[in-house]
Each structure stands twice: as structure tokens, then as C-alpha cells.
Amino acid sequence: MAVTPQAKLDARKLRADFPIFEQAIHGKPLAYLDSAVTAHKPRQVLDKLRTFYETSYANVHRGVYTLSERATEEYEGARDKVARFVNAPSSREIVFVRGATEGLNLVAYAWGLDNLGPGDVVLVTELEHHSNFVPWQYIAQRTGAAFRAIPLDEQGELRLDALDEVAGSDRVKVVAVNLVSNALGTINPVEALAPWAHERGAILVVDAAQAAPHHAVDVQALGCDFLAFSSHKMCGPTSVGALWGRLELLETMAPFNLGGHMIRSVKLDRTTWGQVPAKFEAGTQPIAEAVGFGAAVDYLTAIGLDAIEEHERALAAQTLERLAEVPGVRLYGPPPERRAGIVSFNLEGVHPHDVAQVLDMDGVAIRAGHHCCQPLMAKLGVAATNRASFYLYSLPEEVDRLVGGVERARTLFA
Amino acid sequence: MSEFDQLYREVILDHYKNPRGHGVIEDADVSAEGQNPLCGDEVSIYVSFEPDDDTIDEVKFSGRGCAISQAATSMLMEMVKGRSAHEVAAMSKEDLLEEIGIPLTPIRLKCALLGLWTLKVALHKGKGTPLPEEAAGLDDLTLG
Numbered sequence: 001m002a003v004t005p006q007a008k009l010d011a012r013k014l015r016a017d018f019p020i021f022e023q024a025i026h027g028k029p030l031a032y033l034d035s036a037v038t039a040h041k042p043r044q045v046l047d048k049l050r051t052f053y054e055t056s057y058a059n060v061h062r063g064v065y066t067l068s069e070r071a072t073e074e075y076e077g078a079r080d081k082v083a084r085f086v087n088a089p090s091s092r093e094i095v096f097v098r099g100a101t102e103g104l105n106l107v108a109y110a111w112g113l114d115n116l117g118p119g120d121v122v123l124v125t126e127l128e129h130h131s132n133f134v135p136w137q138y139i140a141q142r143t144g145a146a147f148r149a150i151p152l153d154e155q156g157e158l159r160l161d162a163l164d165e166v167a168g169s170d171r172v173k174v175v176a177v178n179l180v181s182n183a184l185g186t187i188n189p190v191e192a193l194a195p196w197a198h199e200r201g202a203i204l205v206v207d208a209a210q211a212a213p214h215h216a217v218d219v220q221a222l223g224c225d226f227l228a229f230s231s232h233k234m235c236g237p238t239s240v241g242a243l244w245g246r247l248e249l250l251e252t253m254a255p256f257n258l259g260g261h262m263i264r265s266v267k268l269d270r271t272t273w274g275q276v277p278a279k280f281e282a283g284t285q286p287i288a289e290a291v292g293f294g295a296a297v298d299y300l301t302a303i304g305l306d307a308i309e310e311h312e313r314a315l316a317a318q319t320l321e322r323l324a325e326v327p328g329v330r331l332y333g334p335p336p337e338r339r340a341g342i343v344s345f346n347l348e349g350v351h352p353h354d355v356a357q358v359l360d361m362d363g364v365a366i367r368a369g370h371h372c373c374q375p376l377m378a379k380l381g382v383a384a385t386n387r388a389s390f391y392l393y394s395l396p397e398e399v400d401r402l403v404g405g406v407e408r409a410r411t412l413f414a
Numbered sequence: 415m416s417e418f419d420q421l422y423r424e425v426i427l428d429h430y431k432n433p434r435g436h437g438v439i440e441d442a443d444v445s446a447e448g449q450n451p452l453c454g455d456e457v458s459i460y461v462s463f464e465p466d467d468d469t470i471d472e473v474k475f476s477g478r479g480c481a482i483s484q485a486a487t488s489m490l491m492e493m494v495k496g497r498s499a500h501e502v503a504a505m506s507k508e509d510l511l512e513e514i515g516i517p518l519t520p521i522r523l524k525c526a527l528l529g530l531w532t533l534k535v536a537l538h539k540g541k542g543t544p545l546p547e548e549a550a551g552l553d554d555l556t557l558g
Binding site for chain 2: 061062063064068069072073261263264265274278
């Protein structure tokens with residue numbers, strides 16, 4: 001797509017790229033306000049998948065025949081695109097994984113099992129998605145390391161002032177944090193955490209699943225050591241994602257999955273590993289999905305991440321303002337300037353599932369639940385919240401429909 | 415000339431069938447073993463130096479693999495004999511590819527360059543010469 005990145009995006013025009021919006025839900029146009037859980041796919045990505053399967057599909061890194069060479073070129077080309085997307089110093093630092101979850105598990109297992117032990121501390125945050133919480137809790141228990149969480153303030157922002165207190169004089173080895181909270185939309189100050197983590201001798205592991213689709217990510221500027229994200233949240237196919245890691249760390253790590261392609265030589269008494277990233281890509285990879293991931297990167301890059309971020313911020317600000325006027329609505333999370341396009345709220349006396357159900361009757365799709373953030377929900381003192389999340393195809397009138405539906409739910413359950 | 419004739423031009427087949435410098439130097443000064451995990455090609459390279467401890471006196475290779483990998487390594491043996499270790503360590507892949515003189519796809523490129531990278535690993539081990547990125551990871555695999 002030869003589109004020059006623009007300061008402002010035209011959501012109405014972009015919407016035409018997404019076939020999913022060509023249908024009615026309960027007789028209404030689909031207002032899909034759940035892009036934080038997964039995003040819809042533009043024709044550019046769908047066409048790429050189809051063309052790839054129809055013209056260039058074969059297994060990669062195996063055959064010497066033309067088709068395999070072509071498939072390998074497309075697959076590795078996608079790796080180059082993903083590397084540029086996060087400003088990775090080298091494409092070899094991009095490992096294709098099943099998604100952010102697998103990327104974070106890879107680090108927890110392959111790095112954690114060999115580098116953690118009694119006396120070490122793993123620090124997560126109260127804001128983490130289970131994917132950057134549970135693997136660390138589990139590996140900490142397996143290795144005898146301590147597991148602690150950086151607390152939040154009332155607005156749902158990390159209390160960096162509490163860092164030294166939480167760490168004490170103990171040996172912090174891992175700091176695991178998300179760049180944007182999927183539950184509250186909080187944009188976390190990862191750049192500020194990096195020097196603290198490194199002074200302590202810890203690695204900084206960033207879950208960027210909620211950030212990469214919506215704003216420009218630069219692994220070098222962040223100063224982190226690992227960063228994981230998923231294709232399906234950024235207009236790409238499911239079942240593929242990327243783990244970026246510093247080459248010197250990836251080189252010293254043990255493999256995670258073992259089998260074909262990840263080896264250099266296999267003998268009865270000893271097996272040696274292939275080079276990074278092959279060492280971490282055992283078995284047949286999601287080849288077409290990775291190629292589609294590359295097409296999604298092209299699509300977002302052409303629109304411009306800054307324009308996408310600005311568009312979503314305006315919608316979130318509009319939503320916060322409008323919902324604040326509805327009696328009985330409680331809003332969670334930071335003010336718009338430190339928040340991505342995510343708004344979490346509750347309506348007094350109405351369970352989120354009921355709010356979401358009423359909205360669905362109007363063709364408005366939102367998430368209702370704990371958002372895979374049970375420790376955060378406990379901290380907020382709620383079982384669940386409603387969550388509206390926006391993307392490049394979201395429209396201002398969809399915010400009106402959301403607020404209208406919440407009003408209706410309030411009247412219905414009054 | 416057809417694509418097939420270009421790829422398997424006479425000089426490639428000649429080097430494959432009659433490899434130069436094929437064999438093992440039992441008391442080599444340095445050696446290394448390289449493998450191409452994609453297709454299982456293997457090349458071991460042995461080097462001994464002249465009394466100045468820098469000029470390559472004798473260089474040999476053993477191994478098994480496709481015609482491209484074995485012929486390219488055979489050509490490499492002729493190219494480096496009598497040259498200094500540091501000169502060879504600085505040799506670019508283009509120098510060898512020019513000598514091979516056939517069109518190579520990315521995967522076959524790995525076959526063609528296996529010998530060169532393995533030789534660079536050997537020199538790195540023996541003389542501490544720089545190791546190119548492509549050769550990283552080969553060096554945990556030694557005959558010793």
C-alpha cells in the first residue's frame with residue numbers, strides 16, 4: 001500500500017477495508033468496541049494470506065526448490081518488517097511465537113529456569129495481564145525465587161515511589177511490566193523503570209500486546225531486554241506474534257521448544273542448537289500467519305501509528321467525558337493524557353454482563369469481565385468491569401451508541 | 415546456457431568429483447567443524463602454518479554434502495593456500511562467490527559458504543581473528 005502516513009486518519013474511509021463491517025448485528029451496524037481483546041482484519045491482510053497460499057506456500061528453511069525459497073523469502077521478509085516496526089537492531093532478535101503469551105512464557109522458562117533461584121526476586125505489577133504474571137509466579141515458585149508486585153495508586157498508575165520499598169535490599173532479577181494495561185488503558189513509564197531495573201542487575205521484560213497495535217514502539221528507546229506482542233491485536237492473523245530480545249541474551253539462553261529446525265546437529269549422545277532465532281522456532285511455524293503479520297505491519301505503518309494513537313485518544317477522551325455524565329457510572333484508570341484507547345467502567349447495581357448484553361442488542365460489542373487481570377480486580381474491589389476499547393476503524397457515533405446503551409441499561413435495571 | 419548448465423557448470427562438477435585438498439591433517443595447528451543444519455552438510459577444515467606461524471602451509475578438508483558445498487570448499491582450499499591467516503580471515507564471501515561463479519538462491523548460499531565460515535572459525539580459534547556474524551554458532555562444534 002503506497003499511502004503516505006498522515007497526521008489524522010479517516011476512520012470512515014479505513015472502515016471500508018474491513019469486510020466484517022459489511023453486516024448488521026441485530027439489525028444495527030456493528031459497533032465493535034472490543035479491539036483490545038482482538039482486532040478485525042483488513043482486506044490487505046486477508047488478500048495477502050490468500051495470495052500467499054495460492055502462489056508461494058511451502059514449508060520454509062527446508063527445501064531447495066523454488067517454491068520453498070519463495071516461501072522462505074516471504075517468511076523472513078515478514079521478520080524484517082516486524083523488526084523495523086519495533087526498531088530492533090537486528091532481525092535475528094525477532095523470534096516468531098504463537099503470541100505474546102508464548103513469548104513471555106519463553107522468557108520465563110528459558111531465561112528464568114536457568115537464572116533464578118532462592119534469594120532472587122521477580123517483580124511484576126498489580127496491573128499485569130495474567131500472561132505476564134502467572135508464568136513468572138510459576139517459575140519463581142519452581143526456582144525458589146520471591147515473587148512480588150509493584151503497587152498501584154488510586155488512578156491505576158504504577159507507584160514508582162514504592163519501587164525501592166518493594167525490592168528492599170534483595171536481588172531483583174526480573175522486572176515484568178506491560179507497556180499499556182489492557183484493563184485500564186494505563187500507559188506505563190517503562191523508560192523510567194529500565195534504568196532502575198538495570199542498576200539492580202535485573203532484566204526488564206515488557207508485555208507490549210496492548211501497546212504495539214496502537215502506538216509506535218521502539219525497543220531501543222524503551223531500554224528493555226525482552227518485548228512481546230501478538231499479531232491478532234494489530235489487524236494480523238491469530239496464532240502468531242513476536243518476541244524481541246537482546247541478541248546477547250537470546251544467544252546464551254536454552255531453547256524453549258525442542259524438535260525440528262532448531263538444531264545444528266543431533267547425535268545419540270548430544271544435540272547442539274541452531275543459531276538464533278532458529279533455536280527458538282522448533283517445528284513448522286505459522287508460516288502464512290507470519291506473512292500476514294508482515295502485511296498487517298505494512299498496513300499500520302502506512303496509516304501511521306501516531307495518527308492511530310491520536311484517533312483513539314480522542315475517542316477515549318470523548319467516552320470518559322460522556323460516561324462521567326451518566327448517573328451511577330464509575331470510571332477506572334488514569335486521565336486521557338496518560339491513557340490509551342481503553343475505558344473501563346461500572347454501572348452501579350448492574351453487573352457488567354448485563355450491561356454488555358443490553359449493548360449487544362444494539363449491535364455494540366464491549367468486553368465484560370476480569371480481563372485476565374484478577375489481581376487488579378481484587379485491588380479495585382470489583383469482580384469485573386465493562387471495557388470499551390477503540391481502534392483505527394472506531395467512529396465517534398459509536399461512542400454515542402455506547403453511552404445510549406449504558407443509559408438504557410440504567411433505566412432497565414433501575 | 416540453460417539454468418541447469420549454469421548451476422552445475424563443468425568446473426563445479428570437476429571440483430566435486432576431484433576435490434582439491436581433500437583429506438585430514440593429523441597434526442594440524444588448527445581445525446574446526448561446521449555443519450549446515452538445514453541440509454546436514456558437514457565440513458571439517460584443518461590448517462597448518464609455515465614456521466612464520468602465519469602463512470598457511472597446508473590446508474585440507476573432509477566432510478560430506480551437496481556438490482555446491484563440497485566444490486566451493488575445494489575451490490576455497492586452492493584460494494587460501496600460501497596466504498596469511500589474517501588475509502584469509504579478512505576475505506569476503508564475495509571473493510569466494512566470484513570464484514564459484516554460479517547464481518545461488520539464499521538457501522544454496524548457505525551450502526556454498528559453509529567451508530569459508532568453517533575456515534574462519536578455525537582461524538579464529540587458532541589466531542583470534544575476527545569471527546563474522548554468519549559463523550557465530552558454528553564454533554561450539556569442534557572436532558576436539
